[in-house]
Amino acid sequence: MVAGLQIDNLSVRYAARSETTPALRHLSLTLPPGSSVGICGDSGSGKTTLARSIPRLLPASASTSGSIRFDGSDLLQYSSEQLRSIRGCALATFRRNRPLP
Ligand SMILES: Nc1ncnc2c1ncn2[C@@H]1O[C@H](COP(=O)(O)OP(=O)(O)OP(=O)(O)O)[C@@H](O)[C@H]1O
Ligand SMILES: [Mg+2]
Numbered sequence: 001m002v003a004g005l006q007i008d009n010l011s012v013r014y015a016a017r018s019e020t021t022p023a024l025r026h027l028s029l030t031l032p033p034g035s036s037v038g039i040c041g042d043s044g045s046g047k048t049t050l051a052r053s054i055p056r057l058l059p060a061s062a063s064t065s066g067s068i069r070f071d072g073s074d075l076l077q078y079s080s081e082q083l084r085s086i087r088g089c090a091l092a093t094f095r096r097n098r099p100l101p
Contacts, residue, residue, distance in 0.1 A: 001072035005031040005054070010066035012049050012058065023049040023062075055087045 012024040024046045031037055039047045052058050054068055056075060068075045070091060075083065 002030070002069065003071055004033045004035070005029075006067075006069040007054075008067045008069070010050075010053065010064070010068060012046070012053055012062055012064050014059075015061045015063065020063075024053070026066075055091055056083050 007027060007029050010024055010027045011022070013020040013022050027046075027050065029037065039050060041047055049058065049062075053062075053064055054075065056078070058064065064076060066076070070086070078086075
């Protein structure tokens with residue numbers, strides 16, 4: 001198991017009427033526990049989309065592929081209830097202070 005945050009091949013598209021807009025393409029990054037990273041880029045390059053994709057707070061029009069692992073568990077496979085239980089604490093503080101559900 002890899003501790004911390006590991007994002008692999010993350011892509012996000014937004015659906016709007018008849019077309020979809022690619023917002024992130026094949027993004028990967030690894031963030032060990034206790035570390036931080038700054039994200040910079042032009043307006044529209046996907047910074048907010050990336051930040052919202054980790055706690056799964058993207059709008060319903062977004063479709064996501066790839067994997068976002070937190071302490072080895074893929075957040076994209078979590079139920080709403082499982083996500084709620086880690087968003088405000090373990091994920092926000094980037095600490096594992098209780099067992100993941
Ligand atoms: N809810 C949405 N519906 C459709 N397209 C969206 C939505 N949110 C963002 N996008 C599109 O996704 C792409 C990435 O947008 P995002 O807001 O993530 O960029 P950003 O880097 O945070 O920009 P900024 O610096 O202006 O805040 C852009 O092409 C944007 O138009
Ligand atoms: Mg933004």
